[in-house]
Amino acid sequence: MNDVKEKSALSQPAREEIDKWVAKYPEDKAQSAVIPALHIAQKYNQGSLTDSIIESVADYLGIPKIAAFEVATFYSMYELKPVGRHKMGLCKSISCMLMGADELGDHLQKKLGIKFGETTPDGKVTLKEVECLGACRHAPVVHMHNRYYESLTPEKADELIEGLE
Numbered sequence: 001m002n003d004v005k006e007k008s009a010l011s012q013p014a015r016e017e018i019d020k021w022v023a024k025y026p027e028d029k030a031q032s033a034v035i036p037a038l039h040i041a042q043k044y045n046q047g048s049l050t051d052s053i054i055e056s057v058a059d060y061l062g063i064p065k066i067a068a069f070e071v072a073t074f075y076s077m078y079e080l081k082p083v084g085r086h087k088m089g090l091c092k093s094i095s096c097m098l099m100g101a102d103e104l105g106d107h108l109q110k111k112l113g114i115k116f117g118e119t120t121p122d123g124k125v126t127l128k129e130v131e132c133l134g135a136c137r138h139a140p141v142v143h144m145h146n147r148y149y150e151s152l153t154p155e156k157a158d159e160l161i162e163g164l165e
């Protein structure tokens with residue numbers, strides 16, 4: 001990839017993973033790898049992005065910084081402030097809403113003692129509202145650690161939270 005002249009906020013393992021994605025696209029189309037590159041950068045920074053990491057991704061891909069910021073600030077899967085060790089995303093779209101997501105959201109906020117968009121004081125859980133996760137027939141759905149928890153009830157949600165380390 002491009003020589004990174006300044007000190008990069010991207011670790012060597014992150015750069016190696018990004019290289020694998022860049023290799024999937026034509027040589028002059030590195031910008032196409034910006035979404036996975038930001039995911040990788042976020043993974044190697046404990047689940048969130050900083051301005052300097054976003055800039056490093058742009059530099060590494062050889063694209064304008066604004067192009068990386070546009071993506072990082074548009075999609076809700078990118079975190080622009082630190083998150084907890086477990087990020088719970090409750091779907092609030094129509095099917096989940098009809099199947100009790102509002103009540104489940106109230107329950108989760110009460111159980112965790114935080115509002116949506118916040119992290120528990122012990123840094124354990126960040127609670128988010130997300131758009132349709134594509135698992136509508138099993139509504140309501142929570143996404144956490146690349147896994148879906150479907151047909152979730154307050155009782156099942158309690159068990160899920162109590163099982164988190």
Ligand code: FES
Nearest residue numbers: 091096133135136
């Ligand atoms: S509406 Fe919740 S998964 Fe589609």
